Amino acid sequence: MAEKKPNKLKARLPRGLADRGPAEIAATRAMVETIRAQFEKYGFEPVETPAIEYTDALGKFLPDQDRPNEGVFSFQDDDEQWLSLRYDLTAPLARYVAENYQHLALPYRSYRFGYVYRNEKPGPGRFRQFMQFDADTVGAPTMAADAEMCMLAADTMEALGIPRGQYVVKVNNRKVLDGVMDAADIAANKRLTVLRAIDKLDRLGVEGVRQLLGTGRKDESGDFTKGAELTPDVADFIITNSGGDEGFAGKRKDGGVEIFPQTAGKAALTSDVLEAGKKELAEIEKLCREAGYGPDRIRKDNSVVRGLEYYTGPVYEVELLIETKDEKGRPVRFGSVGGGGRYDGLVSRFRGEPVPATGFSIGVSRLQAALTLIGKLDAKPPAGPVLVTVFGPDSVPQAQKLTATLRGAGIRAEMYLGNPKRGVGDQLKYADKRHAPCAVIQGPDEKVKGEVQIRDLIAGAAPSGAAEREEHLKKQAAAQTAVKETELVAAVRAVLQEHGLA
Amino acid sequence: MAEKKPNKLKARLPRGLADRGPAEIAATRAMVETIRAQFEKYGFEPVETPAIEYTDALGKFLPDQDRPNEGVFSFQDDDEQWLSLRYDLTAPLARYVAENYQHLALPYRSYRFGYVYRNEKPGPGRFRQFMQFDADTVGAPTMAADAEMCMLAADTMEALGIPRGQYVVKVNNRKVLDGVMDAADIAANKRLTVLRAIDKLDRLGVEGVRQLLGTGRKDESGDFTKGAELTPDVADFIITNSGGDEGFAGKRKDGGVEIFPQTAGKAALTSDVLEAGKKELAEIEKLCREAGYGPDRIRKDNSVVRGLEYYTGPVYEVELLIETKDEKGRPVRFGSVGGGGRYDGLVSRFRGEPVPATGFSIGVSRLQAALTLIGKLDAKPPAGPVLVTVFGPDSVPQAQKLTATLRGAGIRAEMYLGNPKRGVGDQLKYADKRHAPCAVIQGPDEKVKGEVQIRDLIAGAAPSGAAEREEHLKKQAAAQTAVKETELVAAVRAVLQEHGLA
Known part of the structure; x- marks a missing residue:
């Protein structure tokens, strides 16, 4: 590091x-196209909003402190109004x-996808x-809309190649939960903290x-x-009570089927909101069963x-049940890769009239990480372009013409664009790094004869073991x-x- | 506006x-796929960077004022370092x-696309x-790389459906320009302002x-x-001199071919940098001509x-030559829809060694506006989903089942998710707004018989004139x-x- 100039900018x-x-x-791309096809089949139509919104429209303004919530990236417009990057869709x-x-x-009924931004501690x-x-x-008051979201979630997981039994929509x-918090007389400003605490039971x-x-x-x-x-x-x-009928304490069964066994310490608890x-x-259960979702x-x-x-009513979450191991052989459980719920109050904030709504969100980045780890996504780069080599600066216009042809x-083709004085050997090394299937070579001798050499770089690839050397020499001769x-x-x-690339 | 509550949030x-x-x-989507195919054919491979970067890495930090340039959206990280939204790719x-x-x-050789953000006055x-x-x-020192960018630009315009002769890569x-500014002894801190002034000649x-x-x-x-x-x-x-050989003043010829006629007041001007x-x-001209680009x-x-x-060397710009009229009948010239150039100093800032590079950027949003205006892009929404109607809350599970089938x-199908007590007439109005091709209706009578009514909403659409009324009645009877x-x-x-939708 000693040779670094002190003023050099750091690339990071x-x-x-x-x-x-x-x-x-x-x-x-493949995932997004699969999800899009599924969502369209359900009758949703696309819409797209920009990445920047007024902070107050996102509900991320702290009115008592006159500035935005720290969890969102925010900046002031030239008229002093606060703007934020969207933290969800x-x-x-x-x-x-x-x-x-x-x-x-x-x-x-609409769908959309894109990047969201959270100013949180990364890990x-x-x-x-x-x-x-x-x-x-939006504008759907009944549980049928929520049930449909759950079916959509289940169908989308299977469309993405996750077998039945390896995911569940909960x-x-x-x-x-509101009924339990009412009964415990929890103050309004503590409720989100309580919910987030319960949300972490899994972890x-x-x-x-x-x-x-x-x-x-x-x-x-x-x-x-x-x-x-x-x-x-x-x-x-x-x-003890937040599990509704069954309570929340006690041992969890793996796989998550019987999560809430009866507990002795359970309070007798009932209220209108809890019953609702x-x-x-x-x-929701009835609608799913009748539509054939078990x-x-x-x-x-x-x-x-x-x-x-x-969220104001039903909440749902898609969990992957697949277990796998990380690079160090430690077991990995993916957990939630999507979720959503009913938010009857979110549109009303703007309109002053009730506007019921429910929605579902897939964490594409997280799901992609999971699918890659279990081998459901191809992580191999595709074949590169054909390389047209050059023989010094004067050969460039002709090589460019071959490339254009x-x-x-x-x-898919490219001409070598490094220093045109480099030898063909160097250029073929570059072709190799680029996974080029073949190279087109036209030196002065070929040029005179109106010929080109076509070198098959897949058949001619160097063998990994010395045992295949003779075989390789034969191949190489045939490969050009x-x-x-x-x-x-x-x-x-x-x-x-010949290599299945055209 | 009187009935609005004062506290209601404004949706804007x-x-x-x-x-x-x-x-x-x-x-x-269609445009992006076309451009992607073209760029891949040229041997470029995809890469994606996030929307947020360190402000200094973008070169948008004002060192003397210790804060970012006003033209980019910027905010401070929790360690006080400045971050900005990318303003280009x-x-x-x-x-x-x-x-x-x-x-x-x-x-x-890489390509990428995505949104960029500029904190400028919108218009x-x-x-x-x-x-x-x-x-x-990146890493290509010769003009062959720049010539290729120009060919790529030309081929991409034609792939997008713009006929030859209706665009030009300039x-x-x-x-x-540097040679002229050297000769005029323009100070370094004024040069960008001078370049931007010259850039506005067109407008x-x-x-x-x-x-x-x-x-x-x-x-x-x-x-x-x-x-x-x-x-x-x-x-x-x-x-007088910034046009190089021909000077910059004088009348422009429309279409832009002969832009710089000789002017009497031209100074005799030459320098090494200008000659280079x-x-x-x-x-570049020679390479393009030999590869067949006239x-x-x-x-x-x-x-x-x-x-x-x-930019440090060649600069290029794609201009649409199509003239059209806006909604008010005024002539519209689209001008530049993309451009780029050589930027040999941009990577070097980080590495302390020369790294030659050249690139080309298409303004997708601007090009899309142009293509839409000249009718090259379909602006019609696609057909909507099949609507399954409901007859009150009790019919919902069965309707959900038909939808799932x-x-x-x-x-592509959806069940009506508004209030299930709404009449079928209201539901069919909704289907119409959604451009549904047909509706599935199962009232109590049909349910008993194990039947469903299929109503063709395209054949059965109401006629615009009263003259076609009789015809319409016939159609409607046949349409269910x-x-x-x-x-x-x-x-x-x-x-x-029957309607070409399957």
């Missing part, structure tokens, strides 16, 4: 952001629907920019949740998360909470053929066809 | 940002290449978020450029743009400048047929096939 990305190469991009949709309400066919698999793919139905209802276990409901919790890295400051007996009441939540859950695909699960504050015939310049396209196409 | 987008509907999204690529230099096959057709599609070759060289004419070279210019809206503060005789020298620029231009597609044009400061057969529930899929598919 801010934390929690990542570049993506050809294989990753191709995999995302739901809040912008609510703004869009409110702004275009008169022109939309209601219920309005393994946690990024500050990631892709979501959402479907929403459904709960915020009203059940932290009952003891971790108890800490987050109480004074707070320090994680392995030493970072401290503030708790909801409930007294121990209130925290206990929440833990239970009724809605039963309705409990192996969609089922009630009282541990589902979702961390966002705007190949491209004109629809063949001279043809008339007029037969360039046909000869290159023949090589591509 | 910040200036210069826009939402996009189904037709626009479909058109962008070139600066992030330079950072990417510098960061991954050891692992890339050089010359590195008609000028947005603060818009899409670009770029190709770049090429100039910054060294020519403002010679007098406008003269004002921008001098004290400044007030536009129609009253906004004032500060000038380069050159004395009148220096401004005159620039105007002219030699490079001649090389002056109707790619040609020298001394008025091309490009407004970005990082259609979807299972690959047919009862079939057994087991034949639902076949019957719906028949209707779709």
Whole structure:
């Protein structure tokens, strides 16, 4: 590092952001097309909103402090108004629907995908920019809309190649949790903290949740998360009752089927809002069963909470049940790769009239990481372009012409654009790095004869073991053929066809 | 407006940002796929960088003022470092290449597309978020790389359906302009202002450029743009000479072929840098001609400048020559829809060694607006999903099942998700708004018989004139047929096939 100039700029990305190469991009494209086809089959139509919105429209303004929530990236416009990068695709949709309400066919069913931004602490698999793919139905008051979202989630997982039994859509209802919090008399400003604590049961276990409901919790890295400051007996009441009928404490069964066994300490608890939540859950269950979606695909699960504050009724989550191992052989469970719920209040904020809505969001980036790890996505880069070599600066116009001829015939091709004085050996090394299937070589001798050499770089690739050396020499001799310049396209196409590339 | 509650949030987008509907999204997808295919044929491979970068990596930090340039959206990270939204796709690529230099096959040929953000005054057709599609070759020192960019630009325009003769790729060289500014002894900190002034010749004419070279210019809206503060005789020298051989003043010929007629007041001007620029231009011209690209597609044009400061050699611009009229019948010229150039210094900033590079960028959003206006892009929304109607809440599970059956057969379908107590008439109005090709109706009578009604909404659409009334009544009777529930899929598919939708 000693030779570095002190003034040289450092090339680096801010934390929690990542570049993506050809294989990753191709995999995302394939996923997005599959999801799009599925969402369209369900009758959703596309809409797109920009990445920047007014902070107040996103509901991320802290009115008492006159500045935006720290979890979103924010900046002031030249008229001093606060702008933020969208942190999800739901809040912008609510703004869009409110702004275009008169022109939309209601219920309005739309889908959209794109990057969202969170100004949060990045970690393994946690990024500050990631892709979501959402479907929403606005103006649909009944549980049929929520049931449909669950079916859509299940069908989309299977369309993406995840076999039945290796995923599950889990459904709960915020009203059940609201009923418990009502009974425990939890103050409004503590409720989101309580919900987020319960949401972490999967990751932290009952003891971790108890800490987050109480004074707070320090994680392995030493970072401290503030708790909801409930007294121990209130925290206990929440833990015992938040599972609705079955309670929340007790052992979880792996695979998640029987999560809430009866517990002795359960309080007798009932309320109108809790009963309404239970009724809605039963309705969704009935609709799914009648449409042919069994409990192996969609089922009630009282541990589902979702961390966002705007949900008002059913909440649902897609969980991958596949277990795999990471590079170090440690078991990996993917957990939630998508979710959503009903948000009847989000559009109303703009319109002053009730506008029921429900939506589902797939975490494309997270799901892609999971599918790659289990080998469901091809991570191999595709074959490179045909390389046309050059013999010094004077040969360039002719080489450019050969390249243009190949491209004109629809063949992926490039001329060597490094220093044209480099030898053919160097150029072929470059071709190799680029995964070029073949090279076109025209030295002065060939030029005079009106010929080109076509070198098959796949057949002629160097063998990995010395044992195959003789075989390789034979192959190499066969792998280069001279043809008339007029037969360039046909000869290159023949090589591509031989390797299944054309 | 009197009934509005004072506290109600306003649903609105910040200036210069826009939402996009189904037709626009479909058109962008088609364009992006066409451009991608073309860029891949040229041997470029995809790469993607995030929307957020360190401000200094983008070169948008004002070191003397310790804050970012006002033209980019910027915010501070929690460690106080400045971050910015990318304002183009070139600066992030330079950072990417510098960061991954050891692992890339050089010359590195890549393409990428995505939104970029500019914190500038929005206007008609000028947005603060818009899409670009770029190709770049890094590590390529010769004019062959620049010539290839021009050919790529020309081929891409034709692939997008713009006929030969209706676009042109215009090429100039910054060294020519640098030679003139050297001769006029223009200070380094004024050069970008001078270049941007010359760049506006197209829009403002010679007098406008003269004002921008001098004290400044007030536009129609009253906004004032500060000038380069050159004395009148220096401004005159620039105007007379910046066209290289032919000078810049004098009448422009429409279509842009002969832009720089000889002028009497021209100074005798020559310098090494100017001569180098002219030699490079001649090389590009030769390579293009030998590869079969004539002056109707790619040609020298001394008025091309490009407004970005990082260009060091050839600069090129794609201009649409199509003239059309706007909604008010006024003639519209689209002008530049893409451009680029050589930026040999951009990667070097990070590496302390020369890294030659050249790139080309298509303004997708602007090109899309142009293609839509001349009718080259389909702006019609596609057909909607089949609507399954409901008869009150109790019918919903059965209707959901019919919908699932259609979807299972690959047919785009939705169940009515508004209030299930609404009459069928209201539901059919909704189907109409959604452009549904047909509706599936199963009332209590049909249910008992195990039947469904299939109503063809295209054949049965209400006539616009009263004269076709009788015809319409006949059609309507024929447009609804009862079939057994087991034949639902076949019957719906028949209707779709009849209208060319399956």
